[in-house]
Amino acid sequence: MNDGWRALDDFLRTDPRDVGCAEAVEMLHIYAELVAAGEPAEQRYPGIAAHLRACGPCGEDFEGLLAAIRGGAG
Amino acid sequence: MVNESPGTATRLDPESAEWLEALAGTGRVQEAALARLHALLVRIARGEVRRRGPRLRITGPELDDLACQAAADALLAITGKIRQFRGESRFTTWAYRFVILEVSVKIGQHFWRYPTVPLDAEDWGRLPDRFGFDPARQAEWRDLLAALHRAVDTQLSPRQRQVFVAIVLNHVPLDTLVIELGSSRGAIYKMMFDARRKLRAALAANGYMGQDTAESS
Numbered sequence: 347m348n349d350g351w352r353a354l355d356d357f358l359r360t361d362p363r364d365v366g367c368a369e370a371v372e373m374l375h376i377y378a379e380l381v382a383a384g385e386p387a388e389q390r391y392p393g394i395a396a397h398l399r400a401c402g403p404c405g406e407d408f409e410g411l412l413a414a415i416r417g418g419a420g
Numbered sequence: 421m422v423n424e425s426p427g428t429a430t431r432l433d434p435e436s437a438e439w440l441e442a443l444a445g446t447g448r449v450q451e452a453a454l455a456r457l458h459a460l461l462v463r464i465a466r467g468e469v470r471r472r473g474p475r476l477r478i479t480g481p482e483l484d485d486l487a488c489q490a491a492a493d494a495l496l497a498i499t500g501k502i503r504q505f506r507g508e509s510r511f512t513t514w515a516y517r518f519v520i521l522e523v524s525v526k527i528g529q530h531f532w533r534y535p536t537v538p539l540d541a542e543d544w545g546r547l548p549d550r551f552g553f554d555p556a557r558q559a560e561w562r563d564l565l566a567a568l569h570r571a572v573d574t575q576l577s578p579r580q581r582q583v584f585v586a587i588v589l590n591h592v593p594l595d596t597l598v599i600e601l602g603s604s605r606g607a608i609y610k611m612m613f614d615a616r617r618k619l620r621a622a623l624a625a626n627g628y629m630g631q632d633t634a635e636s637s
Binding site for chain 2: 349354358371407
């Protein structure tokens, strides 16, 4: 499978565990703190993990929040 | 889509408790806490727009203005919702979430005011590049993308098609589309989620692609 096929295949793949934007955003601080602490966040919240993989904007927010936590503000 | 409900409230860490006490205080104590929180939010917002900046084509004072607006709006949201904080994370992490989300909203608003592509443009010639298909190997993917185009035209509802064209062909940021359509991020995402499932099913039915698998990542 070349890159285009793989990218299209990934794009069209949907995961029924996906919780959607509202719940992912609601839980984002909890999930990001678990990830920052090295805890198995994906195992604990598979539906949020599935959503963050598939949703560009929520994934971007998650990366931003993680960067903020790791930036050591406080 | 499934539901993963939040956990129950937990005991506050000392730093979070200190934040809450100061913000719930009065007079100078509260003013100082608000000023400290605002400064923190501005710093986080600036860091976030710098992180996203290279992909945004927004620079200089405009980007900093966007960060300051996001911090100001986040501070309002935080003070308005502070009673909803249940100690499931540090207070600062909970607060950062607001400012990160506000940065996304401000970026969405920016591209709504200054669109780089007309939202209703429809150039299907962009599709191969969108997914990284190699032009030199067109013979291998031409039929697949023609089938995808047909499925978009025949399987999607008019609204799903509109969202697909805007996001996939025109690279309209989802948060910009939210403003344009007067919708929500969740509603647009769900529309695309259902569209993606329909398109895969159509391509699978014609032998171009395998069926979806629930557990794949």
